[in-house]
Amino acid sequence: MRRIAALAGAVFSASVLASPLAQAADYPTRPITLVHGFAAGGTADVISRLVAQPLSEILKQPVIVEQRPGAGGNNASRSVANAAPDGYTIGLPTGGHAVSAGLYKNLPFHPVDSFEMISTVVYYAFAVAVKPDFPANDMKGLLAYAKANPGKLDYGSAGIGSTHHLTGELLGSVAGIQWNHVPYRGEAAAFTGLLSGDLPIIIATTVTVQPQLTAGKLKALAVSSPTRFRGMPNVPTVAESALPGFDVRTWAGLFAPKGTPKEIIAQLNSAVQQALARPEVKSKIEEIVGGDVQGSTPEAMRTMVASEAARWTDVIKKANIPQQE
Incomplete structure (x- = not known):
């Protein structure tokens, strides 16, 4: 009987130690992996590394950046969704993550429900730019030119289904113009x-x-x-120059697998807010992406991602953009 009691006690102790609450109380005790879905040296990679360094100092454990490029960031999101929900694998999604909800037929994860959001990191915008000899000098002039020449005006973007592309589709829909999308393999090619x-x-x-x-x-x-x-500073917004209320920005944030204990998410959120509050971190991220560093609560990020997913799904349907496999 004593042996049975001792064995039961050992099993009970082990189960307590392995429980999410016990893990959360000790978290973190080993390195954390931060996954993103783009190439080394790109914007997502730079943001990840700028965030990882202060997080390592605050959490007192290494935060290791890992690239898993492919499928517009979906390879990385899938790996995070399938990871153990213990706080040791987190991801850096960007604006394209919300687009994937409407762009892909068989997405192996749900852009919102498969994750525990941690915090937004930064928001940044797009610009509408034209050749120096283009006949319009402002947004009103561009829209007037497009309306006078329906279907004859082309705009280029970083690729089909990119947030650049969908910004153009949304702009055309709101403004009531017909223009043609020309996809390129990235921004550099579009600039060329x-x-x-x-x-x-x-x-x-x-x-x-x-x-x-x-x-x-x-x-x-x-x-x-x-x-x-x-x-x-001399370039106006679309909203102030032509279409009141127009607001499109892409973003980057942090998330963890669904089921990660709330206590761990709260600890990670606190660490992110501390990291983003450091002037050198904030200024460097804003310099790299030309945006505004802005942390959030997990709930606020979840609401934002859900709203973005719904908006871009609607744009994709209205523009008849074919879904990808």
Whole structure:
């Protein structure tokens, strides 16, 4: 009987120690992996590393950045969704994560329900830019030109289903214009098309448009955010210049697998807020992406991602964009 009691006590103790609450109380006790879905050296990779360093110091455990590129970030999201919900695997989704809800036929995860959101990190906008000799000098002029020439105007983006592309589709729908999307393999290729004269308009991130604008190689007509981009203070927003209320920004944030204990999510959220409050971290991220660092509660991020997924799914359907496998 004593042996049975001792064995039962040992099993009970082991189960308590292995419970989520016990894990949360001791968390973290080993390195954390931060996964993103894009190539080394890209925006997501840079943001991940800028966040990982202060998180390592705050949590007192290494935060190791791991790239899992492919499928527009979905490879990384899938790996996070399938990871153990113990706080030792987290991910950095970007704006395309919400787009995937409507863009893919057989998505192996749900963009919202398969994850525990931790916090947003940064928001950044797009700019509508044109060749220097384009006949319009502002957004109103562009829309008037497009309406006078329905179906004859092309705009380029970083690719089919990119947030750049969908921003153009939403802009066309709200403004009531008909223009044609020309997909490129990334922003760099789209810029080459514009600067070579093959393309009259591009929609690209503000931070990539800024140096070309400064060099006089293009005209920036408007930015998609509700406030002007500090790097191009003379370029108005779409909302103030042509379409009141227009607000499109992409973003980056952090999430964990569904079922990660709330106590661990709260600890990670607190660490993220502390990291983003560091002036050197905030300024560097904003410099890299040309955006605004903005942390959030897990609940606020969940609401934002759900809202973005619904918006882009609607845009994809209305624009008849074919779903991808």
